[in-house]
Amino acid sequence: MYRDRRYPEPIVPRACVCEVPERVDQGGHVILPLDEEATQREIERAVQGGAEALAVCLLWSFRNDSHERRVRDMVSEVAGKDLVVALSSEISPVIGEYERTASTVLSAYLAPAARAHYRQVEDTLREHGFRGTFRVLNSTGGVIPAADAGDRPILTLLSGPTGGVTGSRHLAEMLGHQNVITSDMGGTSFDVSLIVDGRPLVALGRETGGYHLSMPMIDIPTIGAGGGSIVSVEDGLVRVGPESAGSNPGPVCYGRGGRRVTVTDADVVLGIIDPGSFLGGRMDIDAAAAERAMLEQVAQPLGIPVEEAAAGVRRIVESQMADLLREVTIGQGHDPRSFVLYAYGGAGPMHCAGYGRELGVSRIVVPATSMVHSAYGALASDTLFAAERSRVLQGGADGAGLDPEAIEAEFNALEAKCVAALEASGFAEGDREISRFAEMRYRTQTHELLVPVPPVGWIRSWWAISQPGSMRSTRGRTGKGRPSWMPASRSRPSELRPSAGRRSRGSPRWD
16 A cells, blocks of 8 residues: 555755755754855855745754854845745744655745735735735734745645634634534535634644645644535445536536536535525526436436435535544544534535534534635734744653753743744734643653643643643543653744734724
8 A cells, every 4th residue: 555655746856955064963062064165056056046945954953043044144145135045943943854844845935926925915905095914814823914924835824724713713702612613615625623612723733735744733624525526426326526616617507617516516406505596696506407417417327316316415425524523523532512513614504404413513603704704714813923943851750850941941932932023013012922832742652732831830730731631632542640751842832812912702803
């Protein structure tokens, strides 16, 4: 099976990868100084070759970033400040060479286009009289200045679905719902997430397009199940998705040239979609074409009535969505019966009763902002800056081996970065909220858990955290006994959420 594994195409061709002599060890000590003559030659070669962006990824740079910063200065001396330079010590300063490099390279690859796009959008807004602050939603559920998003576009990966989760969190605060399952069914995909005790669950890394990235982001599992999912019959079995007709040509009922029947066509055949009121009556729906396609492509091959075929398509896609919901709830130790299901997106409200019933939830909420829920979430978001850094620590059950002063120094350094960013955005000290987290695991575990850390007296909290059963894994199993070691493999993130921007009541800010 491993020989069949497909790897993504390299973003950077091998001929465009260069090496420079230098070495920093795991403690941050310089073993071999940066060879500036060799570095100068490689920079000139890249610039002469037409490079639009450079990603600098040196070993252990998250422990000592002096060499990477010097490379950036040298690039500026050769090519000026317009050439994009992404440093791994700034993009993803965490342990894990491959993930750190992939994250940095992808960010550098996207930066030139992202910068130009955000500049164009802001210029257009200004021309139309916008006088507020232009911010962009990121993947951790907050907004950041557009300039930061252009410099580090990897922070905005999956920010669209993240907006739906953020909007759901804001709505849940107003409705008093602590535990929420969010479900976003659009035309192509079905995106889900969990809000537990008022906080969205955060993933420590993600595979995107085949690239393994190490970036904090709201955990949003996805499957290819949406209104445009194509239906086919293979050897007497009905298959729904993951291939999608998209919006163009779209489902057969759109009348835009689509020939393959979709989930939306099944909804039209069953009368769940009213052709006369689709898009407020501004778009014509060809119900006869949808029924004809369902008859020819599904009903006749199976030898059943067309309505039964359409109902079967709905049951299949709703079962697929319910499977994913079970995976993110029961599969991670959560009882879905203690959650409220939020359904939004273009198709979510039409199918939530089906997958909600199969999941076993007792309450379903369809927001009034369902069709624009991600945009609503962007408007309801706080400004958020996160900083992270790896420092592997090991300690016994009584905290022996942990240096509280060193840990506190790490957190203070991270917080200083976030405070500076918030001050630059105009937030005063009284408008800030600080949260600390550390990644922790037991001795023989391979996956870390993101654990909240008190702002003061961190080492004193270790005993309470290390009690048997106090660390519950994301798979619903409890660790046995006290951990004999605790690597805080990433002191992350120092998260600052301005309290002035957080509203548990009222309307989102329009600035």
